[in-house]
Amino acid sequence: MKDNYVIFWHRRDLRIEDNVGLYNALTSGKKVIPLFIFDKDILDKLPKDDARVNFIHEELQKIHTTLLKHNSSLLVKHGHPMEVIKELVAAHSISAIYTNHDYEPYATARDKEISIFLASKNIEFNTFKDQVIFERAEVVKADGKPYTVYTPYSKKWLSNLTDEDFKSIDCASHYENFAKLTFDFPSLETIGFTESSVKVLPHQMTKTIIEEYEETRNFPAIDGTSKLSPHLRFGTISVRKCVQEGLKPENNTFLKELIWREFFMQILWHFPTSVTQNFKSKYDGIQWRNNEEDFKAWCEGKTGYPIVDAGMRELNESGYMHNRVRMVTASFLCKHLLIDWRWGEAYFAKKLLDFDLAQNVGNWQWVAGTGCDSSPYFRIFNPTSQVQKFDKAHTYIEKWVPDYQELTYPTPIVEHKFARERCLTTYKQGINN
Incomplete structure (x- = not known):
């Protein structure tokens, strides 16, 4: 790999369509190596048949298969993120790493450490908002302080919303900018895991589910929920697509659930100690x-x-x-x-x-x-x-x-x-x- 590349690092965005950070990498003027790291800091604490690891592996396989059709592939690594990044920087000519924001305490500490290292090597670390419509201080009170009550937060969230906020990002037109490199795709066993009997179900964000959400969502015997949560968690679907669908019916109960998701994410961002301490x-x-x-x-x-x-x-x-x-x-x-x-x-x-x-x-x-x-x-x-x-x-x-x-x-x-x-x-x- 003598050419100069940029890396796009997948984390909570296991898709190559409608992906903000990936779009910016693909339009950077450099060829893009897509990367995923199975993080040992996280995986070492999980059971060997963890269904979530199985799901991630399956979704990465889909990305890899799609990229092969474009004479490219996904680089999958297993290790500590800092060590993997150092290894890649030492081995190849890389001018920038692109990724999307992650707001959890572990992730912010990890990214800060990596950004400091990359800066020492004159390598850009470019991160983007992708997993939410509004983040950090974008929906706050007039005095700049975070909301800690959902209802006024949701009203401000809705009043701030414009068509641009949930417009899909066209990555597909730029797939030719993936690096023409082929990497072997690792098996589950290679990263120390086994097949799980538990499976993540496909999401069902149908017109009926959304329109009848208010009437059916509280009855567990009815298959009336979208099954979206794991897909939003791992980014196999973009939040922009979900909001587009949630805005269609007059009943906005489904949309309110998406706003609750962002409310709790901004609470965690502003109050990271709430992970282990009573908020009150x-x-x-x-x-x-x-x-x-x-x-x-x-x-x-x-x-x-x-x-x-x-x-x-x-x-x-x-x-x-x-x-x-x-x-x-x-x-x-x-x-x-x-x-x-x-x-x-x-x-x-x-x-x-x-x-x-x-x-x-x-x-x-x-x-x-x-x-x-x-x-x-x-x-x-x-x-x-x-x-x-x-x-x-x-x-x-x-x-x-x-x-x-x-x-x-x-x-x-x-x-x-x-x-x-x-x-x-x-x-x-x-x-x-």
Whole structure:
């Protein structure tokens, strides 16, 4: 590789269409080497059959196959990002690295370190906004401070929106600018992983799903959700495409979910300590019970509350959990069992195919009452009434907890009325006003 190249580094954008950073690389005047790094800092903590790694590998294979049709290919590396970048810079003539912004604490620290190294070599490090419509300080209060309440944030988000913000980016017209280099594509085994029985489902962002989202999204027995979350998490679809579809119907419930996603992402950006600390410090005095046997029963779907157990068994078996049931199971852990939200957040992080740090932390803190714009601490879901409202025919429960009427099914781990009163007392005593 004697020629001078630029690298486009794929991270949370596993696609070669409608990709801002890639477009800028392809129109830079230099040939582009597309790169993906299986990050050992992340992968070493995962089980060897992790379904998310399988999904990433499958999506990268699709990109590689497409690039081969253009006499190019994807360079896939396995290692520590800094070491991989240093190796590539030492071996080849590279004038710039292009990529898209990543907002999580680990990613920002990684990128800062790499940008300093590249600057020392007079190599540009160009990053772009791609995974959100608005980022960082683009939707803030008049005084420049970040919003910590969703409703005014969403109103400002919508008022700021222009057609340019969700216009698709035409990368396909520039595919000839990929470097004409062929790299071997590694197997899963090469990076130390094995095939998973759990699969990421295709998204279903259909006209019907979007238009009926308000009516169907709370009923777990109905296939009424878009399955978009893992695809947005890993960038196999662009957020601009999702917003284009979300703006079409008069009912904007679907669009509001996309705005919630960006709300939590900007909260994480502005308040990175919220990953491990209560957003509202006045809740720091809560005395969590943190009973390990209770936590084990919750994890395994053996609490004796069918809607809670159905959700946990769905999660354990499929890597998914319906949105409504996520709220019910999370509330049960924090309010009924008085187990620290961080325990639940960590378990979801291990199991969810759509795990996204900002969304996971934001939603867990919302349920626990400790987060920004959170559900009030005295809002405690009644698992029985939730069944009456959202799974009256027990269709969802019967699918995931077929034994719920058997003698072998566990009795409730705690009585609802008792748990509710205990929770209210504990929160009142623990809150620092």
